[in-house]
Amino acid sequence: MKKLAAVFVTATLLLNAMAPTLAYAATYLQGSEINANTLIQDAYVAVTYYDSKHKQKLDKGWIDAIDETSFTIRNGLWGKKTIA
Secondary structure, three states: OHHHHHHHHHHHHHHHHHHHHHHHHHHHOOOOOOOHHHOOOOOEEEEEEEOOOOOEEEEEEEEEEEOOOOEEEEEOOOEEEEEO
16 A cells, blocks of 8 residues: 555655646747747657648657757667657
8 A cells, every 4th residue: 555655646746846847848839830948858849840842740759859940759779859
């Protein structure tokens, strides 16, 4: 019973620590343009964008790297996608 309580408390603390980051990223990523100054590294995001063939795409993952005009999203162990 003590192990279950410890897991529950740990999970609750982690979710409470992550909630501000997720809310912050979601607020700034809902517009049509993204300002690189508002992105937070390691925040989980879902980004909808248009590729070079004008097809709408959705990528979900954690922000890995932030440049001036692009950012990289990682999903899973090896998957990375750079969005300009």
